[in-house]
Amino acid sequence: MERTLILVKPDGVKRNLVGEVLSRIETKGYTIVALKMMSADRELLVRHYAEHEGKPFFEPLVEFMASGPIVALIAEGNRVIEGFRKLAGATDPTVAEPGTIRGDLARDQGTKVVQNIVHGSDSVESATREISIFFPEL
Ligand code: IDP
Ligand code: MG
Numbered sequence: 001m002e003r004t005l006i007l008v009k010p011d012g013v014k015r016n017l018v019g020e021v022l023s024r025i026e027t028k029g030y031t032i033v034a035l036k037m038m039s040a041d042r043e044l045l046v047r048h049y050a051e052h053e054g055k056p057f058f059e060p061l062v063e064f065m066a067s068g069p070i071v072a073l074i075a076e077g078n079r080v081i082e083g084f085r086k087l088a089g090a091t092d093p094t095v096a097e098p099g100t101i102r103g104d105l106a107r108d109q110g111t112k113v114v115q116n117i118v119h120g121s122d123s124v125e126s127a128t129r130e131i132s133i134f135f136p137e138l
Contacts, residue, residue, distance in 0.1 A: 003074050004081045005130035007119035010068035017105055018071050021118060024087055024101060030077040034135055037071050048133050060113035072134040081127055084120040091116060
């Protein structure tokens with residue numbers, strides 16, 4: 001059964017949207033198999049976002065993700081990686097389709113990094129890598 005790493009980012013936690021995000025994952029039919037609230041430190045975030053190192057939004061992204069608590073979870077189900085990316089919507093919340101998490105719940109705040117409520121792994125390889133970063137105990 002396929003698994004993906006999902007994060008509710010600090011903007012989602014601050015805005016009390018954890019329940020809303022979990023509800024969308026569960027009502028879609030995916031199973032939450034692990035879940036924790038945590039603070040991510042810089043070292044962990046640099047590993048998680050290694051593919052973006054050197055991009056102009058990299059430092060603001062790491063700073064933003066370390067700015068408050070996040071919720072990390074593993075969801076499971078057939079094609080959950082693709083399915084959650086569809087639920088999340090486009091990276092840019094201004095153009096993310098209404099009906100998606102980002103399209104319904106986020107907008108451009110004029111910040112250096114796009115604040116868009118959630119992260120979801122983008123491939124089986126990424127999911128395996130990211131799950132081991134956030135859930136080394138599993
Ligand atoms: P994704 O989260 O939709 O997979 P990625 O390209 O992996 O998007 O980027 C990681 C995160 O970095 C995004 O979710 C967003 O918070 C931020 N980000 C991505 N591209 C930009 C950009 O062009 N400007 C500002 N922030 C960005
Ligand atoms: Mg990504």
